[in-house]
Amino acid sequence: MEMASLLRLVALSLLLAVATPVRDITDACSSQVKAADFPHLNGSGLHLTLHHPRSPCSPAPLPADLPFSAVLTHDDARIASLAARLAKTPSSRPTALDESSSLALDESSSPALDESLASVPLGPGTSVGVGNYVTRMGLGTPAKSYVMVVDTGSSLTWLQCSPCVVSCHRQAGPVFNPKASSSYASVSCSAPQCSDLTSATLNPAACSRSNVCVYQASYGDSSFSVGYLSKDTVTLGSGSMPNFYYGCGQDNEGLFGRSAGLIGLARNKLSLLYQLAPSLGYSFSYCLPTSSSSSGYLSIGSYNPGQYAYTPMASSSLDDSLYFIKMTGITVAGRPLSVSKSAYSSLPTIIDSGTVITRLPTGVYSTFSVVYDVKSNKIGFAAGGCS
Known part of the structure; x- marks a missing residue:
């Protein structure tokens, strides 16, 4: 079948892609990327350090004894996620997230999820998390730093948020607290960004009792994140941008490892790339560290075009x-x-x-x-x- 053939044609994996050797381990743990260290970069873009999954410098490293079979299991789950996405298959997790829902996800002092949403079992999945490269993203005012998976196949950026109404997986560092950020704001159901969730997550948005937009990002392996669509100041490297739209997850389970969430870089108006594009341009690049003794980068914006073949x-x-x-x-x-x-x-x-x-x-x-x-x-x- 055409769909099956396409799903066999997934290339340029993070673990197998060729990368230029960069700095040794003594420098790789730096959170700063210097354009002079990489011939492909120039000084005008936004540059973030990418960490190898097994690097001792990674803020969320994989267990040293993790078997390769676990890597393959995770990869099969990723392919299942792409299959569901390309087939436009509705979420396999029966939630209350639809237009007619009376979802009881409220920002009041005692938020609660609809009982039918909270009682659904997770199904297959693991909290180990494998094969993902991570970087750091700052959020809020004052900015707090969080470990995030970089994902070109996702549109919506989301991270776990307290009070974790239903569930939060174990992550490296504290969970983001919206109440501690003076620049945090939830997004109303009437905002255009709420309508944009359908194309970004392939799930329709829902509305809380207090008229707050609710998102659901679901994946083919039964992993998911459900929470409020929010906006806040995002800090990346030495730069920051106000009014960044993202998901503030209150129910997060599945193959996310010890990361706080995902940075979405897909071709969608809610992705990090497109939100930064007015100031940095519609381009990004990454150099993937092929060993645990080196680091790479994620760069958004300007680059040296003569260094690439196209x-x-x-x-x-x-x-x-x-x-x-x-x-x-x-x-x-x-x-x-x-x-x-x-x-x-x-x-x-x-x-x-x-x-x-x-x-x-x-x-x-x-x-x-x-x-x-x-x-x-x-x-x-x-x-x-x-x-």
């Missing part, structure tokens, strides 16, 4: 917020694999920062064989599959 972005009616390209072939040691062009051209390839393993259509797998020459310490590829 390919056009492809459009897809399946989801206009994701990043697609057209794959034309695969080469190994300069030699192209014998795969028909139609195997690549029928559907575009998703570039997704949250996917660990690069995935290809079944038709591509069946067109070549692989040999492992252990004695010579090399791997070979040949045309012709098993069928």
Whole structure:
């Protein structure tokens, strides 16, 4: 099927993508990124440090004994999330979040969620969190720093907020307290940003008893975040921006590790990228640390164009917020694999920062064989599959 083929074509994973070696471990723990350290950057963009999942400098490192099977389990869940998204499948978690809901999520002194929402079991999931690169984001006035997963496949930025009406997963550092921020404000149900949630999360917004907009970000692995759509001052590096729209999560469960939440970088007006675009421009780049002894960066805004090779972005009616390209072939040691062009051209390839393993259509797998020459310490590829 077309959908199944597309989901096998998820490329450029964070764990496998090639990155330029950068600073050694003594410098990698710095929260500041100097443009002079990276030839791809210039001084006018916004630059944040990216931490490898297993780096000792990461504010939320993975357990040293985490088996690779856990990484694959997380990756399968990510693919399931993309499948549900591309199929426009409603959330598998039956919540009270619909237009006719009388959701009892209220900002009064004793907020409470609708009983049907609070009693739904989570299902599969783990609190370990694997394969995600993290950075820090400041929020509120005065600004407090939080560990956030960087996600090109998500639009809405959200983080856990006290009082955690239903549930908050264990995170590194304290949970954000809206009452401690003088610049915090909830967003009303009549605000245009509330209507924008449908395209950002693929779930319709709901309304609290006090007319506060309620979001639901759900994922194919039964992970989710539910809370208030809010606005506050966001601080990234040395810069800050007021009136940043994000989700203030009151019920957050699933594959988020010890992060406070997600930074959404997808092509949607509620994403961090698009909210910063009027001042920084519609571009971002990242350099991925391939080992735990180095750090990378996330840069939003200006860059050095001469340092890059380019390919056009492809459009897809399946989801206009994701990043697609057209794959034309695969080469190994300069030699192209014998795969028909139609195997690549029928559907575009998703570039997704949250996917660990690069995935290809079944038709591509069946067109070549692989040999492992252990004695010579090399791997070979040949045309012709098993069928």
